[in-house]
Amino acid sequence: MISRADDLIDRRRLRRKLTFWRVAAIAVIALALVAISAWLYGDEFGGAAVDHIAKVRIDGTITEDDELIERLEKIRKSPRVKGVILAVDSPGGTTAGGEATFDEVRKLAGDKPVVAQVGTLAASAGYMIASAADHIVARKSSIVGSIGVLIQYPDVTGLMDKIGVKLEEVKSAPLKAEPSPFNPTTDEERAMVRKLIMDSYDWFVGIVADRRAMTKPQVLALADGSIFTGRQAVTNGLIDEVGGEDEAVAWLGTKGVDTKLKVVEWKDTGGHGGWLFSKALVRTASRLLGLPENSGDVLDRLGADRLFLDGLVSVWHP
Template sequence: MNTPTKRRGCFRNGCLALVLLPLLIFAGLFWAHRSSQALPDRFVLVVPLSGGIDEVRNESSSLPFLPSHESLSLQELLFVLNHAVADERVREVLLDIRGIHTSPAKIAELRDAVEKVRKGGKKVTAFLRSAEDADYLLATACNSIIAERGGFLLLDGLKVESLFYTSPLGKLGVQVQAAQWKKYKSGIEPFVRTGASKEYLEQINALLDEFYDDYLGYVSKRRGMSRSSFEALINNDPLVSAKKAQTLGLVDGIASFWELQRQLTRKVSGKELARDNDVFVSGARYRSAVAWPQKGESDERIAVITMSGMIVHSAGEMGEGIDIEMLKNSLDAALEDKAVKALVVRIDSPGGDALASADMLQMLDSAAVKKPLVVSMSGVAASGGYMAALAGKTIFAQPLTITGSIGVYALKPNISGLAEKIGLGRDVVTRGQYADASTPFKPLEGQAYNKFVGASGEIYDDFVGKVAASRKMSIAAVDSVAGGRVWTGSRAMKAGLVDRMGGLFDAIHAAQQLAKMDMGKKLQIILYPEQKSWFESLLQGRSASLSDRFAAAVKQQVLHELLPQRQLTSMATFYEMLLTSGQLQMLAVMPSDIIID
């Protein structure tokens, strides 16, 4: 009797289909993605702007066939607009603005980018959806402003709000001990005071005066009205309808977004708006279709290394920010690449861990010996962020960049009152005089407290010494502008803390000159930390299988869309770590966050 032979391996029934079907689906998605990147011969570039504008995008491996609502980062916006200037396919640019909440310097740099597009001969239109001050300030950089039909403008001015936690924490039985170097380093105040100090109010008022002056001056100039008229509107009639805004000359037209699309479609293509019209290209699609970030005319390159977020020893401490290993890997890659002739370090950081900041400066100083290094400050480069900037041969800042804050403070929580309230007992056996000194269950006292304060002073003296050496200033001169004082970029230049006013492209141009590169040729730019595409992330995973990495990428993207990462302020991030860890923290951090909304 003949017994049928069983098929084994991948040719048994159904196995081949299980292998081929996922591959066919994957290939189809890949082909669809590649096809979607082809751009029409003439189109309107639509750039959505909303929420907080991060320096760089946190998600580097988003799947192309899943929709993403994440806004473009500041650097993506700058490069997209820079590409658009010389791209003949881009006939107009439309900024779709809805609720911007970001720093004054970032708005100013975006304004500069919009002005560059205008000077390149292309019309830029702003579409405002019930705008507030930041939205309107950016919109005034455009050729025309269209308000959404039925919308409004809320132009009520600028404010800074501070919260103080000393009393509510005291009711819980929690106190915080602090060491402050020096009196302008006001980051300790929310935990040790019930109201702002005169030094803090002095700084905030000075910053707010500059931001408000820029706001009034820029808007009145661009809209052809007197400064006093615009300020009177803010003070007397802050909430206006779209119709009244047009009457007052604040906007140029009123339309729904659909109506505006119809107008632009007829203007660009001569046709009516329809589903098959390919007139509008989103900023995200355009970014994926062009050579990124910039293709050069030779093999010579400039590396832009971004330090964005809190400075920490290890990113594992908080799931964000710049850590030592990340910076080291970026510097190593840029220094080993022989085609990279110069480095631009782009800083958007309020500082962070004082010792990690010092380590990063040492690494950057070492890199600057091997290749020219220029620093570009973004929205904020203060405290530990300013310390890192000291490595630059030239330091660029925007006039409204927040910088300086040369100072140190230390915080230590004491939860003895809370322990007593809940009846928590504690018995400790130690060896060594200070073995239990840093516990959160009791305050520092006597010699232990003196050492706590003294350590902060030593770090401050070291910080001041670093600034003096780098900026070629005396210790006394540095101390006179340090002590925790916060400066705008324009005032910091007068104080000798930065060299020149300008944005990212100005710093790149200066690096090109320092490296003696051919100034007549368009140079190639590479960005670090390296952001891998979704395809590279799938192929380069080290441990999991391809299918597992694919599933993980889908899961990560879906979770990111459903539960976006919450935005933490510079102080709140460290405060959260302080109160959850219970450990002493030695910080070189900006005392506050200032955003315009």
């Protein structure tokens, strides 16, 4: 009896050891696959070891994004990138954010052919960035346009009166820190803001006129804040053709890019703390182990889009 009990204990110990080493082997294989895929394709690690067409997503609310600018710069310098697809799906955002990305895309287009592929929406600063590409493709039902700039601010003076709150202030000049939600807006303040708006609006219209080979009056006729479907945008000259990624790749082919090359998405690697702890590694390992791919991004997604945008904005719906 004692011998049989000892045998059972030994078998259980052996099973536990086998289970441990199986799990360890799976983990090692998963990490090896991640490393191999990163080396061969690099679709989530900022590059690839083979010639390819780079794809970059411009989505959500646009702000000044240092990581995106750096990624576009790496794409420009990569000898393996033969062409670039900007996948735009954005309602717009801050005017400065749109300008920064626009300038970087134009720099990129100086070295490699760039095509913009519009998904659901490319409005305001989103369209500004799309116009930086050498060619724009959009779906027939995509929304394009909303060329313009705005500033919005609340007026809470009525609420302050109701709850008995009064603001006291001392300032160097009447227009300092105006317009303010705590004071009724004066005509002088409105005039100051309008000058600001119209200067940026004139700059935006000039960008579209230059990039779309249109006259300023032609752009002004479209730049009243209107939005257009992809089909209307083709007719109005705001995009070049309707379609999706296939049409984008086909256009790159007219610029000498091999259309058989793999389209590799260059993503934000979340590269804080090195590749071992990067978001890209977590996402890839999650896929390999059958876990939800976005399980590590919940907090980032909750705060991804700014609820309040400071300063001038070029956005369809703030």
